[in-house]
Amino acid sequence: MISTTILAVLGVYLLVLLVIGVWGGRESHDVAGYYVAGKKLPSWVIAFSSNSTGESAWLLLGLTGMGYAVGVHALWIVLGEVLGVAAAWIWVARPFKAYTDRYRSITVPDYLEERFHDRAHVFRIMGAVIVLSMVAAYTAAQLTATGKAFDSFLGTGYRAGVFIGLAVILFYTSVGGFKAVAYSDLLQGVLMFGCLFTLPIVAILAVGGWEPFVDGLRAADPDLLLPGGGLGFTPAGVASAAGFVGIGLAFLGSPQLLTRFMAARDQREILNAAPIAVLCIVVFDVGAVFAGMAGRVLFPRLDDPETILPLLSSQLFPALFTGIFLIVVLAAIMSTVDSLLILASSSVVRDVVQKIFRPEASQRRLSLLGKIVTVIIGTVGLALALGEVRLIFWFVLFAWSGLACAFTPVVLCSLFWARTTRAGAIAGMAGGFLITMVWVVWFKAGFHDLYEMLPGFFGGLLITVVVSLATRPPPGAEDEMRSVREGVGGPFRSPKEV
Amino acid sequence: MIGGLPWTAWVLLAAAVAPGVGLAVVSYRVHRADHRPLDRCDGSGGVEGGGEPGGLSGGPAQPGGGPFQPGDP
Numbered sequence: 001m002i003s004t005t006i007l008a009v010l011g012v013y014l015l016v017l018l019v020i021g022v023w024g025g026r027e028s029h030d031v032a033g034y035y036v037a038g039k040k041l042p043s044w045v046i047a048f049s050s051n052s053t054g055e056s057a058w059l060l061l062g063l064t065g066m067g068y069a070v071g072v073h074a075l076w077i078v079l080g081e082v083l084g085v086a087a088a089w090i091w092v093a094r095p096f097k098a099y100t101d102r103y104r105s106i107t108v109p110d111y112l113e114e115r116f117h118d119r120a121h122v123f124r125i126m127g128a129v130i131v132l133s134m135v136a137a138y139t140a141a142q143l144t145a146t147g148k149a150f151d152s153f154l155g156t157g158y159r160a161g162v163f164i165g166l167a168v169i170l171f172y173t174s175v176g177g178f179k180a181v182a183y184s185d186l187l188q189g190v191l192m193f194g195c196l197f198t199l200p201i202v203a204i205l206a207v208g209g210w211e212p213f214v215d216g217l218r219a220a221d222p223d224l225l226l227p228g229g230g231l232g233f234t235p236a237g238v239a240s241a242a243g244f245v246g247i248g249l250a251f252l253g254s255p256q257l258l259t260r261f262m263a264a265r266d267q268r269e270i271l272n273a274a275p276i277a278v279l280c281i282v283v284f285d286v287g288a289v290f291a292g293m294a295g296r297v298l299f300p301r302l303d304d305p306e307t308i309l310p311l312l313s314s315q316l317f318p319a320l321f322t323g324i325f326l327i328v329v330l331a332a333i334m335s336t337v338d339s340l341l342i343l344a345s346s347s348v349v350r351d352v353v354q355k356i357f358r359p360e361a362s363q364r365r366l367s368l369l370g371k372i373v374t375v376i377i378g379t380v381g382l383a384l385a386l387g388e389v390r391l392i393f394w395f396v397l398f399a400w401s402g403l404a405c406a407f408t409p410v411v412l413c414s415l416f417w418a419r420t421t422r423a424g425a426i427a428g429m430a431g432g433f434l435i436t437m438v439w440v441v442w443f444k445a446g447f448h449d450l451y452e453m454l455p456g457f458f459g460g461l462l463i464t465v466v467v468s469l470a471t472r473p474p475p476g477a478e479d480e481m482r483s484v485r486e487g488v489g490g491p492f493r494s495p496k497e498v
Numbered sequence: 499m500i501g502g503l504p505w506t507a508w509v510l511l512a513a514a515v516a517p518g519v520g521l522a523v524v525s526y527r528v529h530r531a532d533h534r535p536l537d538r539c540d541g542s543g544g545v546e547g548g549g550e551p552g553g554l555s556g557g558p559a560q561p562g563g564g565p566f567q568p569g570d571p
Binding site: 076090211226271275 | 506509510511517519526
């Protein structure tokens with residue numbers, strides 16, 4: 001029987017999300033309001049929003065499962081993600097914010113089009129195709145996790161769980177726009193932070209303390225204590241560690257994360273948000289890995305390591321906290337899905353409809369269209385999720401790397417290398433995306449399962465550089481970049497407002 | 499072995515956590531430098547004071563060498 005306490009906690013959480021949706025709706029009547037909250041968000045919101053968007057159900061179910069399965073070896077993921085998040089906030093966020101304010105951009109293709117004087121709208125069309133295809137897969141994967149979470153915690157059944165989760169997400173995302181998404185991300189991020197700070201401590205104490213924890217891991221499998229894991233310093237071991245570290249590259253240029261930098265109120269908010277975001281990701285990742293490792297000692301014979309978090313929460317905590325852990329899993333899912341839906345909607349409405357076909361359309365009409373498109377894309381994700389798309393984490397990693405490899409190399413080059421040309425950026429965007437797909441389908445198995453982010457990212461970077469060098473340098477880019485740099489200052493300097 | 503874990507595991511954990519802690523410390527110093535009164539800084543810090551406001555270059559130029567006290571004029 002379902003605990004009424006758990007139901008009450010869940011009910012309160014869903015109600016708060018609906019209220020945030022209605023509250024955010026007041027600023028979603030024009031395109032900039034609906035897609036970037038009018039660029040007025042404060043540091044705490046953008047910091048938590050970027051992390052809870054970047055971390056999906058994979059953090060709570062997948063990374064805890066990874067800690068359970070491979071132990072200390074999973075810390076390579078922590079290393080990659082912390083480095084990726086830190087580098088993004090230190091080096092990428094402020095120049096990107098300065099450029100996008102200068103161009104009045106509200107999407108990444110907006111920025112790329114202005115930066116490279118792309119009058120043929122190639123970046124918009126390519127961006128929309130890539131975003132829509134990847135977001136559909138990613139959303140479906142997250143909805144699948146929603147159904148599983150509802151079913152495992154409440155016994156609602158898989159399909160009912162998917163419907164309930166999507167209905168709530170669609171309400172607050174379509175009504176409240178980006179402001180509701182960002183503030184709900186803040187709430188969800190705080191919940192995830194609290195859960196992943198508490199869970200490993202309680203779990204290690206439940207084992208009996210640090211020494212029994214380490215002894216228990218050694219008894220289960222001595223390889224759990226080694227950074228190289230069972231593979232050691234072999235080609236497969238190095239490929240595995242490199243792939244784990246490579247996950248963090250996506251934080252440098254994925255469009256759903258760059259949107260947070262754009263939506264900041266000003267440069268100072270970004271400077272203040274940086275330490276919050278990085279400390280937050282440290283707690284998220286270290287907490288998840290150590291919770292999984294403690295779970296291995298407490299419950300050594302699980303068929304599916306990815307069930308360790310629900311198991312720990314139900315066995316170590318009273319019903320109230322079990323309810324909170326349920327909403328934390330849902331929070332991780334919802335905070336990712338809402339951001340992806342807004343991103344996909346902006347690709348259709350801002351990048352294609354407004355900027356290519358209907359520049360004269362009113363702001364109110366475009367905003368309404370954005371809400372309708374959000375619901376349609378969510379419905380497509382629903383159809384895919386109900387079609388037994390059960391390979392959650394394969395899809396998540398695939399979509400995460402596909403989006404990241406299309407945009408990250410090009411965005412980095414555009415921010416830091418004035419010699420980057422329009423042709424180079426277009427080739428790099430297409431190349432990064434295609435290499436990721438091709439690697440997964442044809443090469444991955446033959447290269448010790450090397451994660452596709454690495455060939456996709458570095459391939460995209462190489463193509464961007466080579467094609468740029470082979471084409472005519474863009475006029476004025478050098479002066480513009482110098483001007484942006486002077487306005488932003490160094491990574492740790494106070495910003496001059498630009 | 500340190501605390502039952504191999505030293506390599508500790509190195510990996512430290513490498514993973516250090517960027518977060520380092521950035522927090524440096525950002526806090528920049529934040530603090532931003533919020534001190536300009537007339538206490540001889541024009542060498544602050545938002546647009548012409549000098550290094552802190553961070554990697556060794557910290558803000560504080561008259562007297564001590565940290566800014568909130569009650570100071």
